Structure formats: C-alpha cells, structure tokens
Amino acid sequence: MGEMKDADAIGEFGNPTCGDLMSIYIKVKEENGQELIDDISFQTFGCAAAIATSSMITELAKGKTLEEASNISRDDIAESLDGLPPIKLHCSNLAADALKDAIKKYRENKK
Secondary structure: OOOOOOOOEEEEEEOOOOOOEEEEEEEEEEEOOEEEEEEEEEEEEOOHHHHHHHHHHHHHHOOOEHHHHHOOOHHHHHHHOOOOOHHHHHHHHHHHHHHHHHHHHHHHHHO
C-alpha cells in the first residue's frame, strides 16, 4: 500500500457517485522477452471494500505478464476475497479498471 515514487505508470479510476478513487502504481521488468509486473502498489480513498479490492488486485497481478494482468476481472477479485456484497461489487470493477489504466499508460509511454 502506498505511493510508488519510481513507478513506470500510474493508473487511476474513480466513481463519482460513491466517491471512491483508486491509484495503481506498477513497475515493469522484461524477462525472457516478456514484460512482467515486478512491483505494484495502490492508494485508495474510499470504503473498506474499495481498499480490499485494491489490495487484492496487487496480490493477483504481481509477477504476471502485462497481458495476464490486464485479463484480471472483477469476478477474479471478488472470488479471491471470498465474495463481496452485491452493493460493493462495483469496487472490484474500479480496481480492475485502475490496473488496466496503468497498463495502458505504460504501453503508451513506452512508444
């Protein structure tokens, strides 16, 4: 948890309705011709479910290729947390979208 000062990219996503805001920081390394998430952290302003989903996506994505990480779904996050109340499922969307935003920004910056 926390800001990563030397991040390769930062993904941000929020929900104006509930006020949750997530930032996902990634550090990428190349290994055997693949780009892997070497380090990942988050900063989240929101409810406990928002914080839990942000934390879980960092656990799920670390060590994965960018392609594998971009395929992590809200269902993967919710299942890893042993479920979320229906009213809080949107938090898992925010976490997945913030990670996808970080990966997109990394790829754009690399060009």
